[in-house]
Amino acid sequence: MSRGEVAFAKNVDWSVNNKPELHSDSLDKAVAGLLSKMTLEQKVAQMIQPEIGYLSVEQMRRYGFGSYLNGGNTAPYGLKRADQKTWLKYADEMYEASVDGSIDGSKIPTVWGTDAMHGHSNVFGATLFPHNIGLGATRNPALIAEIGRATAKEVAATGIEWVFAPTVAVVRDDRWGRTYESYSEDPEIVARYAGRMVAGIQGTYNQDYLEGYHRLATAKHFIGDGGTENGIDRGNTVIDERTLRDIHGAGYFSALQAGVQSVMASFNSWNGERVHGHKYLLTDVLKGQMGFEGFVVSDWNAHKFVDGCDLQQCAAAINAGVDVLMVPEHFEAFFHNTVRQVQEGVIPLSRIDDAVGRFLKAKMRWGLFSRPKPSMRVESKHPEWFNAKAHRELAEKAVRQSLVLLKNNGHVLPISPKSRILVAGKGADNIAMQAGGWSVSWQGSENTNADFPHATSIYQGLRQQVVAANGAISLSVDGSYDIKPDVAIVVIGEQPYAEWFGDIKTLDFGQIDNESLAILKRLKAEHIPTVTVFLSGRPLWVNKELNASDAFVAAWLPGSEGQGVADVILADANGSVQHDFSGKLSFSWPRYDNQFTVNRNDKQYEPLFPYGYGLTYKDSITQGAVSEIVSKQTEQVDTDNIPLFVRNLSPDVKWGMLDGSAPLALVDGPSGISPDGYSLSMQSVNLAYQEDARKFVWHSSDKSASAILHFVTPKSAKGVLASRFLELKMRPDVKKDNTFRLQALCSGDICSNSVNSSTLATRLKKGVWNDVSIEIGCHKINSVSKTGLDALRIVTKGLASLAVADVALVKSPKEGSQLFSCP
Known part of the structure; x- marks a missing residue:
């Protein structure tokens, strides 16, 4: 902090009024007595988690x-x-x-x-x-x-x-x-x-x-x-x-x-x-x-x-x-x-x-x-x-009160449970989507409904009430149907994410999910009244989806009690409102896709829906069409560096494993993954951030096994070779043999470059992270092999353990890295 900042800081009062008096002479005395008997090692141990x-x-x-x-x-x-x-x-x-x-x-x-x-x-x-x-x-x-x-x-x-x-x-x-x-x-x-x-x-x-x-x-x-x-x-x-x-x-x-x-x-x-x-x-x-x-x-x-x-x-x-x-x-x-x-x-x-x-x-x-x-x-x-009935009821109540009604043209809502209802969308019967990140797992991205026992999806909650009222309800993720419904409820939104991995560069929901809008447009074209239930961890630009919906509900990330949505959007069996909408926006809703910072009390404040907005069933507001014009967002693209696994996997690659003669097994999720019967396992470890590296352990000395970073989308070897080097960080384990080969850009049995174990052993330090740059383009490879293209293979026969992070294709090697040039 500069001298100027220190001087300025003295003018800011941080004092807290009405704070409880936690100080206690007896407590001070007890702690002082304990500290006087503790060794330095015991004290330091108390500080480490x-x-x-x-x-x-x-x-x-x-x-x-x-x-x-x-x-x-x-x-x-x-x-x-x-x-x-x-x-x-x-x-x-x-x-x-x-x-x-x-x-x-x-x-x-x-x-x-x-x-x-x-x-x-x-x-x-x-x-x-x-x-x-x-x-x-x-x-x-x-x-x-x-x-x-x-x-x-x-x-x-x-x-x-x-x-x-x-x-x-x-x-x-x-x-x-x-x-x-x-x-x-x-x-x-x-x-x-x-x-x-x-x-x-x-x-x-x-x-x-x-x-x-x-x-x-x-x-x-x-x-x-x-x-x-x-x-x-x-x-x-x-x-x-x-x-x-x-x-x-x-x-x-x-x-x-x-x-x-x-x-x-x-x-x-x-x-x-x-x-x-x-x-x-x-x-x-x-x-x-x-x-x-x-x-x-x-x-x-x-x-x-x-x-x-x-x-x-x-x-x-x-x-x-x-x-x-x-x-x-x-x-x-x-x-x-x-x-x-x-x-x-x-x-x-x-x-x-x-x-x-x-x-x-x-x-x-x-x-x-x-x-x-x-x-x-x-x-x-x-x-x-644990998971008490009273807690589930409290969570259901919280869901009801959190829902914000943004649009209800023609009073489509509430829906009679005696209607013929089509429920569609990726989030309809997807508890992982409605729970979001920090739910059973950190990012929440690899969860399924089986990971949420006792929970109720939005579709399940709707079905319970519709069946009880002798209505008809069907689930179709893509919005298809055999008998035309009276009304459609389409549950769409963000896939689960948590900190760091969840940062985005645009608020345009269409760039996050370009499939859901097609469902809404098709239903609109077929003159089916449509209600969109939107699951998200933030307000997003959904002008196109709003225009294609008769009613639009911001449901946020409601958690395990999806029936709370049904409590509000469905009437009771007699057609009366069960629970009215009471939620009000605590975040301003963007009018434009590049309106990243729109906050209450801003000098220039032009949201689509302002802070505090939220309709009820008593309101008779018809929401007109809103602009669907997308701004021209220019972003500097770094063509010299193409990340493959930096923080997380890029969309076109996945980690995979080969074990002996077994087929390539692609794995989802960051931790604890080991296909049945495989002698190779993967778990998440930390380089700079939480779980931004992967550790591979080979458990058998009887057969060869490989950890692979595989392109899951067709990739031109010529295009990849334009990068010239594969860069990564690698930490060989100090407790294992670590006799492995490192291969870059492989198709079938041919690799662009391969570094043998003896060379690696002399160049890489065990137990620490090494910067590694492997030159590619050394050997011509077949870019149309049936097995596809692998960016990286780590092959070993025997017990071994190592961690990998920050894998990227680059034009030039990092200064100070261990460079493995073409032989």
Whole structure:
């Protein structure tokens, strides 16, 4: 921060009024006594948070880490569909290992943190409430508190103590992939909701605060996450401090007033400086001026981006004010490096004591030291809380209240359940689409209806009521039918996504899905009254779809209780309204496809539907046709670099596996994939971000197997060869033989270039990421082979393990990379 900014900062008051008095002399004394008996190693262990996909029970016993987490794609013992009892069993094992002082000498209990984003959403079978963007449309703070309490109960039933929620971001650019995690573009709604959600999760101060089933809550991500330039996740928020406070700080004021115990630092930068290394924001503002008495936790490997840091060490983040470091994979190295940095004076011992003291106080406030292991706690002996009937009914109520009616020409809605109804569209019987990201898995993209037991799709909810009323209903994804229906309900929208992967460059829904409009147009041409139910994590430009619809409902991401949609759009058997629309837009709806930033109180404000818009059945507003003109968006295309697997897979490639004589098996999803009977497995690991790399493990020494990056669409070898080099990052495993060949651009048995194991062994360092550039075009290949074209093959016979990331076709090799030229 420049001198000018520091001077300006003194004019901004961050003080929080009406904050509960959490300070306690007896608590201070208890923590001071505990700290005085702890070794440096025990203190540092309290500050480090590993992830269960990489942490073993034995490592917990050896180090006594203060906390651990499950990421969006991991579950106990690698079981995606682990039940409530299995989660509780795992919690017991980690707890017992943490209080076993036989190795590390520490008996301080650990706590388990989880992203309960919209209910206990990572757990198979949990109740999934609408995502925050839908809850913002309800305008019902009391409902938010109820959902917080229900979430806390389901989390308690699995033995987990700490919730990474609520997200209190205020979104300014709807292209951001986390828009649906925000309640509103309006800081007033975010401020009104944040404190209520915290109170629901933690309990109300001076009543049931941190007692019984209540869990530790986390306000995130401090600060400016929703304001990055161009809506780029983890990007740069460029605004003055007063705007940072008034817009992006709103939710933290009410969260602190509710006594929130944890605040998660944000990935983004503020005016070019990473928040994770920003001492002024984390220490001077949050802990100083705002008087935050809890602890600051980092985001997933976010410390890596602070100047002077990497995955395995970050004194700068600790010195800036981060108290608990989320280090999913490299926690052992981070532990030893942090101990060394304290011993060398790089990190003051006083900073360690402050960080650990803050965390221990939160543990004591929650009563951790007086509670037994998870399965023996009073609140854990309520398995009936998990996916309770009352929670499902609450979620259904939330769905009803979140729906926003944008168009209802000719009063097509409500629909008589005695009608002949056609239900169409990709989202009609697709619970994964209505749940979105952070639902059983991180991105939610590989889920099926089978991953959501007890849940109800929108079609299933409609069918229940139509059948009960003796109406006729049929499901046809493409909108085809044998008998002409009285009315069609078409459920369309975005496919699931989560942070980072969900960033988009245009709001034009037609560029995301160009098939759904054809269904709507065909039904319109056949004079069938059509209702569109739109599933999305943000407002999108849908002018064409609006014009092709008689009625249009913004349903957001409603979660597991799809029947809530039927409750509103269907009349009862007597033709009366069951539940009227009450939802109001908490995000302005764009008039133009390039209207990325349209927010309430903008000086120039011209949305298609303004903030607060939402029709009811009493309204008689006919929506005229809206402009379908698409803007000319010019984008600089980098023709020198073609990403294949950078962050995620490009649309024309997939990972595949060859095992002996078995056929090529293409795999979907980022983790835990291994076709039946194959000796080769793939799992997601981290390079720079969460799950942006893939690790392949060969389990058999008897046969040759290959990991392959395969072009799934026809590709001209001549076109690919114009790039000249295949570039990637590779990390050979230190514990295996790693006798493998690396082949680039292959078709059939012919590869453009092949590097043998002996050459690789002498050039690549084990256990670290190596930059690799392979020249292509060395051998002529058949671009029309029946087997198609492979960009990369990693072939081995024997036990091996390696990780791969950032695969791209480039014109010239990266400076400093290991270059493998044509032989």
